[in-house]
Amino acid sequence: xxxxxxVVKKNFKHLxxxxxxxxxxxxxxxxxxxxxxxxxxxxxxxxxxxxxEEKDSFYxxxxxxxxxxxxxxVKIVIGDMNAQVGKEEMxxxxxxxxSLHEKTNDNGYRLIQFATLNNMVIxxxxxxxxxxHKPTWMVPDRSFESQIDHMVIDxxxxxxxxxVRSYRxxxxxxxxxxxxxxxxxxxxxxxKIRGERIRKFCISKLQDKNMTNMYVKRLEESLKQLPCSGxxxxxxxxxxxxxxxxxxxxxxLGRQVSRQRNEWFDKDCERATKEKNEAYLIMQQQRGTRxxxxxxxxxxxEENT
Numbered sequence: 001x002x003x004x005x006x007v008v009k010k011n012f013k014h015l016x017x018x019x020x021x022x023x024x025x026x027x028x029x030x031x032x033x034x035x036x037x038x039x040x041x042x043x044x045x046x047x048x049x050x051x052x053e054e055k056d057s058f059y060x061x062x063x064x065x066x067x068x069x070x071x072x073x074v075k076i077v078i079g080d081m082n083a084q085v086g087k088e089e090m091x092x093x094x095x096x097x098x099s100l101h102e103k104t105n106d107n108g109y110r111l112i113q114f115a116t117l118n119n120m121v122i123x124x125x126x127x128x129x130x131x132x133h134k135p136t137w138m139v140p141d142r143s144f145e146s147q148i149d150h151m152v153i154d155x156x157x158x159x160x161x162x163x164v165r166s167y168r169x170x171x172x173x174x175x176x177x178x179x180x181x182x183x184x185x186x187x188x189x190x191x192k193i194r195g196e197r198i199r200k201f202c203i204s205k206l207q208d209k210n211m212t213n214m215y216v217k218r219l220e221e222s223l224k225q226l227p228c229s230g231x232x233x234x235x236x237x238x239x240x241x242x243x244x245x246x247x248x249x250x251x252x253l254g255r256q257v258s259r260q261r262n263e264w265f266d267k268d269c270e271r272a273t274k275e276k277n278e279a280y281l282i283m284q285q286q287r288g289t290r291x292x293x294x295x296x297x298x299x300x301x302e303e304n305t
Contacts, residue, residue, distance in 0.1 A: 043079040077152040083107035096126035100134040100147035199255040272303040
């Protein structure tokens, strides 16, 4: 009935420092960042109709988990809070004025209380979007939408958060919508030129001593051939040295080869996924049409098989 977890891209696997399964409702992931380390707490809070004891027990455990996280980490709480947060001014600046709801329910009060106690802000209520981009969950009969999934972040790092919104077209096989947050302090620092990703040099070849000696020898020869005059500033001299180093690395080491897609994901899988996503989009645009819902469910089963 319950369960929380993380899916991490393979490229970022080496940045994962720790994972803890606290309970069926709470787990944490610690990631090494460029400037700070990040502790992400993923939660599945009790629903609004749950008992007071259930809610108190959950938030007591969440508070304990937060306090046990490294104090210098950027702490982020994400997941299904089952909380409707309103726009009441009395709770500012913990909340923003861009929530989908006008009034806060009981779970929303508990979430605001937790955020205020730990000097955090509910970032998912801070960014202006159309109402269609704010809901995170829809009831099974598709008659009502609600914003109950949130992202809560330490207030001192709120300036790093650039945007939070839901993506209705993102098909995640759930009655919840995909929620994406963009942060300025990214995990990786991938340089791009004109929108194209630059592949890294294959530095793993330097583990071979012969290759290392060859690279050093070629680099020394290339740097000695550079003219000693004609450069007016230190920046100009550095630009020439930099281009020489990159040219030698390109010739000797080469670039890393991009990873190929998994062999099991063939054209049939790609076709089934595409048809499922098309059926999902049609279902989103034509609410209340049972035939569209049944067609999407059929395409979903076809993709899974």
